[in-house]
Amino acid sequence: MSCSLTQSCFRQLARSPLRQGPLPVYLAPAFSHPLRTQPFSTTSPAHSRVGGAAISVPPEVSLKFVDFPQPKTKAKSIDYPKMTIEVKGPLGELSLNIPSYVKVDYDEAQRKATFAVEDTLVTHQRAMWGTMRAHLQNHILGVSEGHICILSFVGVGYRATIESTATTVEPEYPGQQFVSLKVGYSHPIELGIPKGVKASTPQPTRILLESVDKQVVTKFAAEIRAWRKPEPYKGKGIFVNGETIRLKDKKIR
Template identity: 30%
Template sequence: MSRIGRKPISFPADVAVAMNGQQVHVKGPKGELRFDPHPNMSITVNDGDRLVQVNRPDDTRENRALHGLTRTLVQNMVDGVTKPFERRLTIVGVGYNASLAGNKLSLQVGFANTVVLEVPEGVTVDVPAPTSVIVRSADKQAVGQFAANVRSVRPPEPYKGKGIRYENEQVRRKAGKAFGSK
């Protein structure tokens, strides 16, 4: 049996977990999320003990894989509605900066035009400094996807390290051309 999948998920008192048919609804102080699990997975909610249990029908390879995945996705939903997930991005380069205007993130990263990205629904973006961007949401997948979209505008290059990177990302630097005498 999956060691992760068989662990029950406990949720705090300010979080409500409910099943609507096959769909899981999680509502908390920081947001509300919905999830449609695979039809093979059965989810039971025990409001008295404040536990959620994920079960699988048999031990086939697919069901074993889905068991741990489903449990982790529901756990991430519970965690996200209590304390939102966040990704921090750093912009490195002379004249490179970011600004936020309403629901649009503007990036000036060495192109002739400013790159404007629409912030998706349910995601909040903060720009505390011109070279720092913070992406937050209760949905872990939405945070990661939007942060990846921002990073893909100008990924860090290996020679000078200029570009948009995650806060603790290590960029492997390459040596430039070595000029030798013949």
């Protein structure tokens, strides 16, 4: 029952003609004090521990801040990014668009970047606070060291190869390679390797994916895994980055 409903019930009880005698002592505070408007919890909203942490930029990585021209008329439902961060390193270059309500401070002397938002009471801004910080951290790590996904094939006859041509799909860009999967289907599964991703097969039952963009390489790994997800009875399937699965007991009728 809400506070307003409880207060109205007390008032009706006080005005009721059936009430005999004075008002009970334990009900007096409900009529003497105004309606409580403060929430049950008086603690302030917690700040983002991930977003508030500073990012250390390696010496071989450079950050460039480029401002976007803002439109004259802004729609309330659309958030236009105010700037982009160009991250350059020995392995490549990436860019990250920053929303208008996110502030980035970069100290070139200490080579540390910190994030902040305009209003920490807004749930969406507080959520994007740590998200944008994680995206920039992944970009810095990608252009300096790179991101890797290792896919392991577990099952009789499961294997993969890297081919330069494909018969079931068309290439999306010149020189594109394809991953050919044999995972229990009557025909091989052919998937085009996205641009910027390097794939190799050190073993017939393993695929090594490398890229500077973590989002691209992990998405492609998920597409490969979707063709034979790990099943919990025999433990067969495609496992990503040391993934494990708990086996279930066999169904005995």
